[in-house]
Amino acid sequence: MSIVSGHVGLRARHVLAVVACALCMLVPAAAYADSFEMPAVGIHATVQPDGTLAVTETRTFEFDDDINGVYWTIPTSQNEQGVDSSVQISDVSVAEDGATIPFAPAQSAEAGESGVYTVSTSEDGLELKVFTPQEDGDTAQVTVSYRMTGAVMAWVDTAELYWQFVGPDWEEDSCDVELTVDFAGASASSASDGSSLHAWAHGPLDGTVAIDEAAHAVRCAVPRVHEGEFAEVRVAFPVSWVPTLQASAEIRLDKILDEEQAWAEEANARREQARTVLAAGSVAQVGLPALFLAIIGYLKFTRGRSPKPVFQETYFRDVPSADHPAVIATFMDDGDVPNRAFVATLMKLTDDRVISLDVQTIEEDGLFGTKQRDEYRLHLVDRDAATDPIDRAALDLYFGDVADGVTEIRFDQMKDAAADDAEGYNDRVENMKAEIRAALETRMLVRTDGGSFKAVAVGIAAALFIASLVFFFATDLANLPAFIISTALLVVAVVVAMTYRVYSQEGVELRERCEALKRWLEDFTRLNEAVPGDLVLWNKLLVMAVALGVSDEVLRQLADAVPRDLREDAYGGYYYPIYWWCYPHGRLHAPTHEMNEVQTASMAEVATSLDSSGAGTGGGFSVGGGGGVGGGGGGTF
Numbered sequence: 001m002s003i004v005s006g007h008v009g010l011r012a013r014h015v016l017a018v019v020a021c022a023l024c025m026l027v028p029a030a031a032y033a034d035s036f037e038m039p040a041v042g043i044h045a046t047v048q049p050d051g052t053l054a055v056t057e058t059r060t061f062e063f064d065d066d067i068n069g070v071y072w073t074i075p076t077s078q079n080e081q082g083v084d085s086s087v088q089i090s091d092v093s094v095a096e097d098g099a100t101i102p103f104a105p106a107q108s109a110e111a112g113e114s115g116v117y118t119v120s121t122s123e124d125g126l127e128l129k130v131f132t133p134q135e136d137g138d139t140a141q142v143t144v145s146y147r148m149t150g151a152v153m154a155w156v157d158t159a160e161l162y163w164q165f166v167g168p169d170w171e172e173d174s175c176d177v178e179l180t181v182d183f184a185g186a187s188a189s190s191a192s193d194g195s196s197l198h199a200w201a202h203g204p205l206d207g208t209v210a211i212d213e214a215a216h217a218v219r220c221a222v223p224r225v226h227e228g229e230f231a232e233v234r235v236a237f238p239v240s241w242v243p244t245l246q247a248s249a250e251i252r253l254d255k256i257l258d259e260e261q262a263w264a265e266e267a268n269a270r271r272e273q274a275r276t277v278l279a280a281g282s283v284a285q286v287g288l289p290a291l292f293l294a295i296i297g298y299l300k301f302t303r304g305r306s307p308k309p310v311f312q313e314t315y316f317r318d319v320p321s322a323d324h325p326a327v328i329a330t331f332m333d334d335g336d337v338p339n340r341a342f343v344a345t346l347m348k349l350t351d352d353r354v355i356s357l358d359v360q361t362i363e364e365d366g367l368f369g370t371k372q373r374d375e376y377r378l379h380l381v382d383r384d385a386a387t388d389p390i391d392r393a394a395l396d397l398y399f400g401d402v403a404d405g406v407t408e409i410r411f412d413q414m415k416d417a418a419a420d421d422a423e424g425y426n427d428r429v430e431n432m433k434a435e436i437r438a439a440l441e442t443r444m445l446v447r448t449d450g451g452s453f454k455a456v457a458v459g460i461a462a463a464l465f466i467a468s469l470v471f472f473f474a475t476d477l478a479n480l481p482a483f484i485i486s487t488a489l490l491v492v493a494v495v496v497a498m499t500y501r502v503y504s505q506e507g508v509e510l511r512e513r514c515e516a517l518k519r520w521l522e523d524f525t526r527l528n529e530a531v532p533g534d535l536v537l538w539n540k541l542l543v544m545a546v547a548l549g550v551s552d553e554v555l556r557q558l559a560d561a562v563p564r565d566l567r568e569d570a571y572g573g574y575y576y577p578i579y580w581w582c583y584p585h586g587r588l589h590a591p592t593h594e595m596n597e598v599q600t601a602s603m604a605e606v607a608t609s610l611d612s613s614g615a616g617t618g619g620g621f622s623v624g625g626g627g628g629v630g631g632g633g634g635g636t637f
């Protein structure tokens with residue numbers, strides 16, 4: 001008995017397909033899904049005493065599109081003895097929703113018909129169409145029974161089955177393929193001619209073939225036969241099992257054994273080569289990202305180091321610089337303008353008495369009459385008092401320009417404005433961001449933000465990831481741990497690269513002071529320190545607290561630290577309008593919280609509006625083969 005093995009290894013078109021898939025992950029493109037999948041294929045074939053092969057094939061189809069039916073193509077060809085093969089369909093049935101429905105043959109059928117099948121023949125073979133309309137999401141099992149001649153040959157010393165049970169012309173991959181071949185004449189024969197049962201298979205190298213001697217059967221299993229590939233079985237068995245099949249006078253078994261041994265050796269060599277490639281590739285798959293991470297880390301912690309700050313204190317108890325609060329917020333966010341920059345700007349304008357804040361009660365018609373709700377409202381008090389370009393850009397954002405004549409706006413109206421004129425609102429937001437970034441740029445607090453370094457790092461990481469992904473799929477997902485590790489290393493490398501930023505000495509000092517100020521503000525109530533006597537300074541620190549990102553609760557505690565009689569008059573009004581921002585009012589959250597949500601919602605409205613226009617003893621499969629009759633393919637129509 002000889003050992004089996006099989007199929008073609010890695011093929012260029014599969015690698016190219018994986019590359020295309022990987023690139024689609026990086027570049028937006030329209031995606032077109034396949035119309036069906038075949039998750040399971042079961043085939044049972046019985047060799048009859050006259051050499052006819054009786055086949056029952058059941059394929060499970062999962063549809064992700066509307067179709068009229070499925071089809072099979074079974075080519076006819078000459079076998080190794082020069083005899084033409086033939087195919088005759090005997091039965092078709094479809095099982096779905098727990099019921100099996102036999103289909104009737106028809107001379108012709110139209111799209112949309114159901115319960116019938118048609119068979120057309122030509123010089124090249126046979127086409128079977130099964131009319132079973134299906135919708136997206138449906139699953140059906142289609143069973144086809146047919147009889148084939150020419151797949152079995154009788155020789156003077158052996159009989160031979162040589163048959164492609166899965167052909168290369170299927171539109172999609174055939175998954176979880178299982179084949180059983182048995183012999184109707186085996187029980188009636190004593191096999192006294194000395195021949196034995198040998199089996200081989202050709203196709204994917206991860207397929208297996210086994211002989212069940214007790215049952216006189218051969219079993220093949222293939223996890224996946226890709227479209228464009230085939231799976232083929234070759235069985236040498238006693239000629240006495242096909243007593244009525246005319247035998248050739250040619251000796252055949254030695255030739256079969258020699259061919260299969262050569263193909264098995266080639267397949268085993270390919271397997272060993274694949275193992276070597278897998279081992280070397282896995283080392284590179286992990287080693288290259290690890291080396292890349294090491295280089296990124298080295299550059300980050302050598303060339304990417306900022307000067308050491310002179311300021312080393314835990315706390316800082318003053319305004320860290322004369323910069324606008326929005327500039328401070330952006331600086332601490334590494335150049336990105338956060339929502340709190342807008343909130344801090346409005347607080348500064350309130351503290352400067354350019355604008356004021358109050359609550360407006362609104363009456364609305366409801367299902368059961370009118371109802372009231374409260375909304376925060378901004379008033380424009382003195383536009384001319386705003387001299388900073390950032391402040392003027394903020395007034396233009398929320399109140400429009402002077403010609404618009406708007407002097408008040410509620411928080412809920414800001415979101416409406418963003419929805420009604422997304423492009424104009426976005427332009428005003430970008431104008432304010434540009435003013436903030438320009439002010440930050442003139443300070444020269446950052447020597448380099450590492451833009452080129454980051455771009456190169458991301459490009460290399462993307463290339464390594466695509467290479468790793470290609471290798472992972474090209475080796476049929478053989479080394480998942482290596483792929484996971486390589487991906488993790490690349491992610492870490494990119495994260496480290498994104499932190500590449502070199503500050504000037506002044507930038508380092510400002511950053512240390514800001515972090516120390518934030519620590520002091522957050523720890524203020526725990527430290528039991530007294531509020532500075534200069535309330536004007538304290539009010540500016542409240543604005544700075546928001547710019548640095550303290551929580552609403554901490555902001556309220558900082559406001560509470562000022563004695564009530566120093567911040568409120570006898571009627572509950574505020575001496576300093578900045579305190580309007582620090583407390584909840586009625587059922588409303590604190591304005592800082594509400595404004596942050598308004599800013600987020602407004603930009604979401606802008607984004608939405610702008611986007612919408614846009615040896616025969618069993619073993620593995622072997623290479624070679626292709627000489628068996630049958631094959632073909634199929635798909636949907």
